[in-house]
Amino acid sequence: MKLSLTVNETAHELEVAPNALLVEIIRGDLGLTGTHVGCDTSQCGACTVEMDGRAVKSCTVLAGQAQDARVTTIEGLGAPGNLHPMQTAFQAHHALQCGFCTPGMIISAIDLVKRADGRLDEAAVREGLAGNLCRCTGYHNIVEAVLAAAGQM
Amino acid sequence: MNGFDYHRPETLEAAVAARAGAPDSAYLAGGMTLIPTLKQGLAEPSDVIDLAAVAGLAGIGLEVDRLTIGAMTRHADVAASAEVQRAIPALAYLASEIGDAQVRNRGTLGGSLANSDPAADYPAAVIALGARIVTDRRTMAADDYFKGLFETALEPGELIRAVEFPVPRRAAYRKFRHPASRYAVAGVFVAEIGEGIRVGVTGAGPCAFRWTALETALAGKPAPAAAETAPLDFRRFNADLHASAEYRAQLVRVMARRALANLAA
Known part of the structure; x- marks a missing residue:
């Protein structure tokens, strides 16, 4: 299925599986591996990203739930020399x-x-x-x- | 995770029709229980019907004596709502104590009630306040809603739209939370409403229930000591590695005492 979302101010149009997780999109499709998968059972929070202004565990968000969302990952916060x-x-x-x-x-x-x-x-x-x-x-x-x-x- | 088709309807009618059209489908609210359940293979729906885009399911409205909260309203929004804090501060407090921040940012009132986890927080408030559960086809009294372990009066495909909470004179909630999951090992919500004080208990039994023996003993007076002596049948209470049934019964008494003390304060 088609997924449109904005990650770190960049718009993406992706073809994803209906059962894909947001964290799989972020790490796999977009190569943003700063977001980590610790437990994959919604407990540890290592996969936390900001989605539409709220911190969420991206291992517990389906790709479809991020349709048209604005997501910020650790890579989008700052850069060496210009940290958050x-x-x-x-x-x-x-x-x-x-x-x-x-x-x-x-x-x-x-x-x-x-x-x-x-x-x-x-x-x-x-x-x-x-x-x-x-x-x-x-x-x-x-x-x-x-x-x-x-x-x- | 098994494969499924994903749907994102934008109207209530389309959501109910999609659910009816696929007998093994499941509604998805915040997903805080359903998604881990899918990952573990404990549920294998053919279709997942996401309610996030359905118009009119989220929001909070306060009339004089009634607070209405849409089924897709997130716990964080209930906790932060000025209307909820003004009308039923104990309900805002309850929402602020659910899970962790990320769970509160996604989890919803309707999802919690449809799931009816025996250790969920909201059911205690729904029971104690005598809330009304509004679905796509009827309105149910809280006393008729919770039926057993993960079992409610909802029919297949029936969708919760909103919950109407009568505004009490006073209310309070206390829970003994599991330190890791933050679910209620035992939780008690007390509400001074109508003729007396209603007591809702979660975490202890197969589903939330009224502790009517304590309500009778209180006779409208928030007397914390009554929680220590009112009859409490714990033969069907949950027993697991976290707490025995007898220990849960003791926790229910202590949480009730604390909630009543808070009510009287």
């Missing part, structure tokens, strides 16, 4: 160890800060990132980075 403030904060606070969860963590963190309307504390960040698992258990620095970036977004 959340990326800069993750770097400055060493908010990653192996880095596998980082793309999803950053997308979720940006969504959290946008919705928080200036009211974020440590507990709210921990609660807000409940859908993203870091198996290195490196949450301490992630929370610090998100709180630091919140002041700069």
